[in-house]
Amino acid sequence: MQMQFSYEVKDSYAEVKSVGRLNMVAAPKLREVVNEVVASGSSRVVVNLAETDFMDSSGLGALIGCLKAARQAGGDLRIAGVQPQVKMVLELTNMDRVLTAYPSAEEAFGDD
Amino acid sequence: MVSPTPVRHAVVVEDDADIRGLLVLVLEQLDFVVTEAPDGLSGVEAVRTTNAELVTLDVNLPDIDGMEVCRRLREFSDAYILMLTARADEIDRLNGLDTGADDYINKPFSPKELQARIRALFRRARTPAAPAEDPHQSDELERAAVVQHSLLPRETVRLEGYDVAGAFRPTRSVGGDFYDWYQTRDGMHLTFADAMGKGMGAALIAATVRAVMRSVADTPAIFDAFSSASTTIASDLDQSGSFATMFHARLDSASGKLSYIDAGHGLALHIPAEGAAQRLVSAGPPVGILDGQHWPASELDLEPGDSLVIVSDGVLDAHDSLEDFMVNVEKAARSGDTSEDVCAALLELAPAATAEDDVTAVVVRRKPDATH
Numbered sequence: 231m232q233m234q235f236s237y238e239v240k241d242s243y244a245e246v247k248s249v250g251r252l253n254m255v256a257a258p259k260l261r262e263v264v265n266e267v268v269a270s271g272s273s274r275v276v277v278n279l280a281e282t283d284f285m286d287s288s289g290l291g292a293l294i295g296c297l298k299a300a301r302q303a304g305g306d307l308r309i310a311g312v313q314p315q316v317k318m319v320l321e322l323t324n325m326d327r328v329l330t331a332y333p334s335a336e337e338a339f340g341d342d
Numbered sequence: 343m344v345s346p347t348p349v350r351h352a353v354v355v356e357d358d359a360d361i362r363g364l365l366v367l368v369l370e371q372l373d374f375v376v377t378e379a380p381d382g383l384s385g386v387e388a389v390r391t392t393n394a395e396l397v398t399l400d401v402n403l404p405d406i407d408g409m410e411v412c413r414r415l416r417e418f419s420d421a422y423i424l425m426l427t428a429r430a431d432e433i434d435r436l437n438g439l440d441t442g443a444d445d446y447i448n449k450p451f452s453p454k455e456l457q458a459r460i461r462a463l464f465r466r467a468r469t470p471a472a473p474a475e476d477p478h479q480s481d482e483l484e485r486a487a488v489v490q491h492s493l494l495p496r497e498t499v500r501l502e503g504y505d506v507a508g509a510f511r512p513t514r515s516v517g518g519d520f521y522d523w524y525q526t527r528d529g530m531h532l533t534f535a536d537a538m539g540k541g542m543g544a545a546l547i548a549a550t551v552r553a554v555m556r557s558v559a560d561t562p563a564i565f566d567a568f569s570s571a572s573t574t575i576a577s578d579l580d581q582s583g584s585f586a587t588m589f590h591a592r593l594d595s596a597s598g599k600l601s602y603i604d605a606g607h608g609l610a611l612h613i614p615a616e617g618a619a620q621r622l623v624s625a626g627p628p629v630g631i632l633d634g635q636h637w638p639a640s641e642l643d644l645e646p647g648d649s650l651v652i653v654s655d656g657v658l659d660a661h662d663s664l665e666d667f668m669v670n671v672e673k674a675a676r677s678g679d680t681s682e683d684v685c686a687a688l689l690e691l692a693p694a695a696t697a698e699d700d701v702t703a704v705v706v707r708r709k710p711d712a713t714h
Contacts, residue, residue, distance in 0.1 A: 234393045249349065250393060253698065254540065255420045281349070286699065287587075287655050291538035294631055295583050318664050319655075322608035323587060324624045328631055 235263040243339045244272035249281040252289030252316075260289070264296040264307070273305025276338040280311030285319050293329060308338040352396040353377045355385030355411060356426070357404050361449070365398050368453045372460060382406035386414050394421050396460065399443070401427040409441050416442040422463045426451065482542055486516040489545040493520040493552050499530050501595045503646075506530070507681035508704040509689050517700035518544030518586065519654045522552050524559070529595035531559060534607065534652045534704055537586040538628075550578050551586055551629075564592050564601045565639045572605065572629045572637070579630030587628040589652055598644040598708055603637045605629050609658060611671055615647025615710065619672040647710040651675050653688055656699035660692040681705040 234256055237246040244267045248260060260277070267275055277293065279285075285293075293309070300307040312320070312331040320326040332338040352374035356362040359380075366376045377392050379385035382403045389397055397415065401408035408425055415423065425443040444463055447456060490512060499506040508521050518537030523530055533555045537547035554571045561567035568590055579585055589610050591602035604610060606628030612620045625637040644650060651671060661667040674687035688703035 250395060251420070253420065255418070286659055287536065287538055288540070291585065294538075294585060298583070314663075322624065322658070322664070323606040324608070324627045325606065325631070328627050 235259055237263060237267050239267070239270075239272050243274040243276055243335075245276045245278055245335045247278045247281070252279075252282050252285040252292070254286065254288040257288040257292035260292045261295050261299075265299055268299050268303050268305070273300050273303035274339055275300050275305065275307045276332075276335045277307065277309050278311050278335045279309055279313060279316055283313045283315055285316045287319075290319060290323065290325065294325075297329060308332060310335045310338050349375055350396070351375050351377065351392040351394040352398070353379055353385055353388045353392060353394045353421075354398050355379045355382065355388075355403065355408075356398070356400045357381060357402075358400075361400075364453070365456075368456055369396070369398070369460075371453075372457055380404075382408070382411040385411055389415055389419050389421060394419070396463075397421050397423045399423055399425050401425055401432065408443075412442045422460075424456075424459065424463065483516055486542040486545040487512060489542070489549060490516055490518075490520065493522065493545075493548055495521070495523050497524065499523055499525055501525065501530060501593075503709050504593075504595060505681040505707045505709060506705070507685045508702070509682075509685035510700070510702045511689055511694060511697075512700050513697065516541050516545060517656075518548045519656070519700035519702040520548045520552060521652075521702060521704050522555065523704075524556070526559070526592075529593040530706075532589075532591045532593070532704065532706065534589040534610070534654075534702070535586050536607070536654055536700075536702075538584050543584070547579065547584055547586060551575055551588065555590065563639075564590070564603060565636075568603045568605075568639070569636055572635070576630045576633070576635075585628045585630035587655075589622075591650070593644070593706065598646075598648075600642045600644050600650060600706075601639050602642065603639050605637050606631075607652075609655060610650065610652040611668070611675070612642055612644075613649040613651055613672055613675045615645060619668060619675070621668065644706070644708045646708050649675055649681075649684070649705055649707040651684070651688070652704045653691075654700060654702040656697050656701035657688060657692045657703070659699060660697065675705070681707045 234250050235248055237244055297307040309329050310332045352369045354362055354365045357380050362378055369376045377388045379388045382405045399408045423443040425446045426449050428449045445459055521534045523532045535551050537544045554574050558567040558571045587607040588605040589607040591600055593600050604624040606624055608624040610622040658667050670691050675684055677687050678684040684705045685703045689701050692701045
């Protein structure tokens with residue numbers, strides 16, 4: 231049985247895995263999961279998008295909402311495993327400067 | 343495309359065990375992880391637990407019928423739904439109903455045809471998930487639609503030597519798209535924005551954006567006008583946890599000089615009379631994301647025969663790549679005699695049957711024979 235979002239708390243960050251289309255239906259669920267993760271004390275969050283090949287503006291909105299939530303809690307939100315369509319949306323909206331993409335979840339907080 | 347391939351789940355809702363087995367095989371050949379359901383209620387549950395992307399659904403089931411299953415699925419899922427029916431004449435009837443299904447196929451079916459249909463479904467953009475039929479919510483959606491509609495400019499822009507048109511097609515769920523324009527002493531001002539979200543929240547943010555942008559119309563420099571407006575807008579957006587992509591432009595009609603600021607929109611194109619279309623690159627992220635953000639202004643010369651085309655992301659979402667999008671927008675822009683025709687062609691790029699979002703287009707065309 232596979233859920234759209236699952237998470238795992240690691241040593242220095244929490245990884246949220248997103249599977250499937252990040253759209254109007256999925257966006258609120260992502261917010262819920264990340265809020266839960268942040269509320270439980272992990273404010274350094276990586277959203278792993280390796281299995282998400284489509285994101286629309288609702289999905290982008292959810293990522294930004296999650297980023298704000300993580301920063302408010304003193305942490306940060308980073309993304310990993312970005313697929314071509316998602317990369318395109320991030321570039322078009324200039325959000326690639328705000329949401330830094332890393333090749334993998336392990337590397338996302340590797341520098342600090 | 344790119345590896346690793348994500349796991350895709352499918353649910354087969356079918357009471358006949360033999361047909362069910364066949365459907366499972368057909369879907370497994372397409373690399374779906376398949377869950378079987380012998381009746382409607384267990385089918386709905388299976389879609390909920392597996393978050394399936396595809397559902398094959400028999401119309402006649404022992405408990406609730408296929409139409410009812412569809413309706414329940416659409417309350418939470420945007421999976422592709424393929425309905426199977428044993429009666430050829432029923433397809434016509436189903437097609438006439440707003441069942442929420444994406445395609446219909448006749449039993450007995452050929453596995454090859456079924457696979458081809460499924461591939462076709464996944465190639466096309468997602469159909470809109472039907473909004474919940476909660477009467478309170480539909481009532482609010484109706485009011486949101488009224489707000490959204492009221493934001494569009496009532497006056498037409500009549501500028502000598504220019505043809506200006508806009509078109510807007512809302513979704514049932516009401517998004518945050520809008521455009522606004524007005525004539526000035528020197529030409530015109532134009533704002534094109536998309537507030538993130540759906541329903542009344544998005545419509546109200548759009549209304550704020552429009553009002554604030556209008557309030558800075560008399561500020562002489564576009565940079566100052568946008569800086570001041572975006573600060574006000576951002577504080578409102580922050581409270582609602584939202585953001586808006588914006589494109590704002592000022593045209594000096596005599597010279598054709600267009601100054602513009604793109605805040606995370608990225609879907610404005612300059613289509614020159616001759617030569618390739620250019621996308622106007624965004625100067626920064628959308629409004630409402632970072633504090634203290636400023637967006638530099640850029641300039642563009644609109645020569646006789648050139649067009650400025652701006653579309654919303656609903657048009658982009660209907661394309662597989664930015665290249666395809668550019669090719670089709672340019673083709674549409676060069677297809678019509680009037681800006682109104684071009685707007686209609688642009689809306690067609692995101693067909694109403696499959697568009698998930700609002701679709702909006704604005705075209706400012708400088709006529710080829712512009713003389714004074």
